[in-house]
Amino acid sequence: MSLESKFLQVVLLACAISGGELAVAKTPAQPNKVLNLAFEAPDDGFDMVKTYNFYSGNIAEAIFEPLLKYDYLARPVVLVPNTAQTLPKIEQDGKVYTFKIKSGIYFTDDPAFKGKRRELTAQDYIYSIQRISDPKNVSPTFSFIDGKIVGLNQLVDSAKKTGKFNYDAPIAGLKALDKYTLQITLTRSDYNFPYILAYVTFGATAREVVEFYGDRLGQHPVGTGPYQLSRYVPRSKIELVANPDYRGFTWDYKSTGTAWDNQLVKEMAGKKMPQVGKVNISIIEEEQSRWLAFKSGQLDYDKLTSNAVPQALDGKQLKPALQKLGIKLFQNKDPEVTYTSINMKDPVIGGFSLDKIALRRAIAMSYNDEESIKQLYKGQATKAEMFIPEGVQGYNPKYRSSIAYNPLLANKLLDRFGYKKGKDGYRTLPNGKPLSIKFLMQSSSKDVILSELWKKNLDAVGLRSEFIVSNFADNMKAAMQCKYMLWGSAWIADFPEGENFAQLLYGPNSGRGNISCYQSKAYDSLYTQALALLPQQRVPLYEKMNRQIEADNPWIVGGTRLRSWLMHPQVQGYKAHPMMNSVWQYVDIQPVKK
Structure with a gap:
């Protein structure tokens, strides 16, 4: 019996045991096609309503389905229907969106459904938006829809008063006109709204599953997408x-005309997808271990680690030794910004008094970005001037930051505001008490380099530094609770508009997406003004918001990384996407003749 036959028998047997309705498997995926990958940091479960962990999102994208998705090859990015039959019908100048959902889409079998097949309906998308809005969930994604849907915020305000969100209460702006028709009415015109609905957290969720698993939901994701979770060892294996x-x-995507796209179309056109039957993901935080795992063939493709750049690349070209092995190189620049987040609620470094602002400004001016790019990223990054990156609506290539590397001026600033040096060369607080700048770090070799860079830079201005080492998931938890001092982070665009980055410092998002816990009336006013405009009209306000960030320093903006993706010759169809992170359903594994 073939592996495919065994796979099908197992699926049908599982349906019979659960009492579910038997059905012939639809997926063309081949169980003997296995994709082996690695994450450089752990997830924190797969309930995306409660997290924005990048690695959690990778898995969730393969399981949950939003109404819309992105064309795989098109650049700039283009939205296409996913579970919707077509792109939405738009009325009232971008205030009313109506979606027709495809019939015959089913959630994966799960005990929550008590042996019955569960079809996807319009109500499932309404329920997902309700969960995002429920104050109990403290969802970092709520900012994407806060104040935008007619009647929704009134229900949110009521839940804050009563302590319970009424999931059965009607919402004027969220209606299931029939089983397969969803209508969303906004409080104001927003032609950017479909991009928000394409984000993974707006994927359909079944209410029965949420109520069945409760607090364990993050380890039991149930969706309608191309893959389902089969094994999960937290912080180790997925x-x-x-x-x-x-x-x-x-697979019928059109080439953009590049040689890479042309080759992908040649390899993949006409194939029934997905082809990969299993995806194995290991959590490998140490860069050298991940590089060795790729070189030995344990990983099918991976991002080139910074410390391996000299071993793999000559400039932007793959070294001949790797080319001879059939290894392929795809390079791209993510629509991202890296930054050091400063907790504005921290009693030592937070607040808006002039001495606190001076301390944060001095820290920002002490950091040598050029040295960081050279040592930390081996030259595979560019200095960011704005908090909105290239490739996102709102980015201005002519904008220049008012904060630059200047340790001389940083020293004078600290002297001016009473941060005096002691006999040991380190400064104290203006009141004479000890001062230490504390960073959250992970245990990777990259973080060791980052720690050394920060210590060297801060020593030069007389600031003592400490580095508290933990793992990514725990550091994120501390940041979400505003219980830290400084932490290096990154944000990759969820949708291609500056709002996605601007909301990270919006006051009402404090403790959610706004991990700096930054609350500025000036910034918040600019943010709300921007949202009232069409996306193409927002650039001047985004620039003013950027200047406000430079004035208050809740962030120290870093660089944008250049990604070099390496893949073994058996991998076909791969292309990194600016918005989609898990592209496994578009990839094939083919044996290579040696």
Whole structure:
């Protein structure tokens, strides 16, 4: 019996045991096609309503389906229907969006459904938006829809008063006109709104599953997408298998005219997707270990680690030795910004008094970005001037930051505001008490380099530094609770408009997406003004918001990384996407003749 036959028998047997309705598997995925990958940091579960962990999002994208998705090859990015039959019908100048959902899409079998097949409906998308809005969930994604849907915020305000969100209460702006028709009415015109609905957290969720698993939901994701969770060892191993009931699709994307796209079309056109039957993901935080795992063939593709750049690249070209092995190189620049987040609620470094602002400004001016790019990223990054990156609406290539590396001026600033040096060369607080700048760090070799850079830079201005080492998930938890001093982070665009980055410092998002816990009336006013405009009219306000960030320093903006993706010759169809992170359903594994 073939592996495919065994796979099908197992699927059908599982349906029979659960008492579910038997159905022939739809997915074209081949169980003997296994994709082996690694994450450089751990997830924190897969309930995206409660987290924005990048690695959690990678898995969730393969399981949950929003109404819309992105064309795989098109650049600039283009939205296309996903579970919706077509792009939405737009009325009232961008205030009313109506979606027709495809019939015959089913959630994966789960005990929550008590042996019955559960079809996707318009109400599932309404429920997902309700969960995002429920104050109990403290969702970092709520900012994407805060104040935008007619009647929703009134329900949120009521829940804050009563302590309970009424999931059965009607919402004027969220209506299931029938089983498959969803209508969303906004408080104001917003032609950017479809991009928000394409974000993974707005993927359909079944209410029965949420109520069945409760607090364990993050380890039991149930969606309608191409893959389902088969094994999960937190902070160690994640395994996905093809969803046997997934409807599949034909790989029919159009080349943008690049040689890479042309080759992808040649390899993949006409294939029934997904082809990969299993995705194995290992958590490998140490860069050298991950590089060795790729070189030895344990990983099918991976981002080139910074410390391996000299071993793999000559400039922007792959070294001949790797080319001879058939290894391929794809390079891109993510629509991202890296930054050091400063907790504005911290009693030592937070607040808006002039001495606190001076301390943060001095720290920002002490950091040598050029040295960081050279040592930390081996030259594979560019200095960011704005908090909105290239490739995102609102970015201005002519904008220049008012804060630059200047340790001489940083020293004078600290002297001016009473941060005096002691006999040991380190400064105290203006009141004479000890001062130490404390960073959250991970245990990777990259973080060791980052710690050394920060210590060297801060020593030069007389500031003592401490580095508290933990793991990514725990550091994120501390940041979400505003219980830290400084932490280096990054944000990759969820949708291609500056609002996605601006909301990270919006006051009402404090303790959610706004991990700096920054609350500035001036910034918040600019943010709300920007949202009232069309996206193309927001650039001047985004620039003013950027200047406000430079004045208050809740962030120290870093660089944008250049990504070099390496893949072994058996991998076909891969292309990094600016918005989608898990592209496994578009990839194939083919044996290579040696």
